[in-house]
Amino acid sequence: MIIGGFEMANDIRVLLLDRIDPVAKGLLEEQGYEVATSISQPLEEVIGEFDAVGVRSKTQLTAELLRRAREGRTEYVCRAGSGVDNIDVNAATGDGLERHIIVANTPDANTIAVAELSMGLLLTLSRNLYPAIHSTREGKWEKSRFQGSELQGKNLGVIGLGRIGLEVARRAWAFGMNIIAYDVSRPEENIRSLGYTPATLQSLLQEADYVTVHVPLLPATRGLIGEEQFSLMKPTAYLINTSRGGIIREEALRDALLQKRIGGAALDVFEQEERFEQGDSSNVWWEGLPDDVVFLPTPHIGASTRDAQRLAAETLARQIIAYFSEGLAINAVNKYPVHEESIPYVRLVRSLGRIASQIITSPVSNVQFTYHGNINSADREALNRAGLVGLLEHQVEEASYDSVLEMVERRGITYAHRFDEGSQYRNLVEIMVEVEGQTLGITGKIDDEGRMKVKSIDGRVIEMPIRKKAYLIVLNDNRPGIIHAVTGVLSSHDINISACHNEGEETRTTNGGTALSVYALDSPLSRGVIGQVAALDGIQWVKYADLS
DSSP: OOTTTTOOOSOOEEEEOTTOOHHHHHHHHHTTOEEESOOSSOHHHHGGGOSEEEEOSSSOBOHHHHHHHHHTTOOEEEESSSOOTTBOHHHHHTTSSSOOOEEEEOTTTTHHHHHHHHHHHHHHHHTTHHHHHHHHHTTOOOGGGGOOOOSTTOEEEEEOOSHHHHHHHHHHHHTTOEEEEEOTTSOHHHHHHTTOEEOOHHHHHHHOSEEEEOOOOOTTTTTOBSHHHHHHSOTTOEEEEOSOTTSBOHHHHHHHHHTTSSSEEEESOOTTHHHHHTTOOTTOTTTTOOTTSOEEEOOSOTTOSHHHHHHHHHHHHHHHHHHHHHOOOTTBSSOOOOOGGGHHHHHHHHHHHHHHHHHOOSOOOEEEEEEESSOOGGGHHHHHHHHHHHHHTTTOTTOOTTTHHHHHHHTTOEEEEEEETTOSSSSEEEEEEEETTEEEEEEEEEOTTSOEEEEEETTEEEEEEOOSSEEEEEEEESSTTHHHHHHHHHHHTTOOEEEEEEOOHHHHTTSTTEEEEEEEESSOOOHHHHHHHHTSTTEEEEEEEEOO
8 A cells, every 4th residue: 555656546445334325435435445434342441443533423433532543544534524622632633753554634624504594593582483483383473472583683692603604604694794803813903804894702792782703612712701890791682602612602692692691692502412412411501491591502503404414424545545546645634744853943933823823812914933053944835834723723723734724825814934944043943923913922842851831922932842832921020029829829729830931031121121921831721710810910911821
């Protein structure tokens, strides 16, 4: 079997699980592949016997399963659908120095299905369709009871202008709605060029008659809509979420519905879906809501159309064929062709991008990568893509090495790079990010023992090992007692601090009486704890970066 030389293999074995549409099996068998759609032994015992594995959302490809797959012959795993949250991508990838499994998905397959469901829920809410249908089927004729409102002229707030968010916005615009959009990965001018009005999350919630959520579930978006956000919404506004459970704080939503702080809500996604999938729907949080509360739950049917399932299966099959016949890893989320000596720098530039993306609060317009010293310029493509993925992956779920160039172009982000081999700095990576006319710089290097370290943030010298941790980044007045106050807040919430890194003397005395500190934490922080730190006397600003 030769992948790089594009020789067609005839001994490829593929395992398709989770009742993937039969069209996938047919397409693969046409190419001479051996396809199994069921197994009689536990998956961990047989997964390594297959070259490729296809799943939907039910099968959890855990670290242990993927370790066994890597020990066997498995080279490619693909989810028929968007997201890869049921696949341990890190376990599939390994440390980058040994054979890894390509992980891919089919992100475009369910776009139209989810967008159309969002519009269906929007119309159902606006015209009171569910109670009207239920009442009429009971033999009643309550015409005056179900007066609704028209969509034309109303404000639709779209949180997240990715593929699905854009399709919803286009359809709503055709209904005559005014589109207000919030997307941290798109510059304002890019949103305006689409014909929509850019907004902050706060102003969107205040102005929208309907709010529809289309962001991935990431550390930065978990609990994005909670009690504070509901207090900003109009009492007549409706909320729709067809993206991921966990973005909306369900307890806060229940309170908002009961207290009539919003007009109603429709959810297709929930935090405890795994429990529901196993048949346990007891004690759901919406149980016992009064009849006059407008709440429409659906069982995650966003992608459940025959069209979407067939397209996802067909796309999965064609991607498997493209990989084994041409070496193309279409829609891969962990592919990066790179020389072995550059792999630590690929990991470094991605990590620096991840940190930078969580420090800035506005969309990026321009990025400059500078590689100082003896970093292999032949790997510039992998290095640049890694940095861009790092900048986007906390904002956009589908950010991957294959798709990232298209994504930055779509968002109006420009980027450039240079290699400074004669630099006084040895093997240093520098990222300069331009945001609304201002620039943030972050630098890092690989030390003599092969460890990744941050060397500076925004021109401030700070030496900090990069690990899979949560980091609280604090700029404060340079005076006694601040660090004690910060650690006091963290300890009051049982947050263990594994290390505290303080700004070096080189810059601390020249920055107008302020100093930077970074606290490495053993567990994630809630928005509430971050807010408590930010409210302390002497704190200039607080940022939170989750690299866990």
